Amino acid sequence: MNNTLSRLSVRRMIKFLIVGASGVLVNYIIYFPSREIITFDFIVMAFKFHVDFMWLVGICVSAISNYILNEIWTFNEIG
Numbered sequence: 001m002n003n004t005l006s007r008l009s010v011r012r013m014i015k016f017l018i019v020g021a022s023g024v025l026v027n028y029i030i031y032f033p034s035r036e037i038i039t040f041d042f043i044v045m046a047f048k049f050h051v052d053f054m055w056l057v058g059i060c061v062s063a064i065s066n067y068i069l070n071e072i073w074t075f076n077e078i079g
Contacts, residue, residue, distance in 0.1 A: 015074040022069065023062040030058035 034054045 012074055016070065019066055019069045019074055023066040026065050027058040027062040030061055031055055 031054050
């Protein structure tokens with residue numbers, strides 16, 4: 001039983017790493033082609049920050065895709 005649990009843990013860890021790598025790819029696919037298109041500046045506590053809007057969009061989309069892929073593939077009890 002311990003050996004089976006160990007194999008399951010290793011499989012899940014590998015799947016988790018693959019999903020994480022796919023999130024990086026999703027982020028880059030969204031960010032790099034459009035990084036010069038949409039930008040905005042805002043003031044927070046007298047400091048001016050230049051925020052690349054597509055960077056924020058890429059992070060959000062990759063986080064959502066990672067969550068969905070982990071739910072469906074990594075932590076699915078059947079497969």
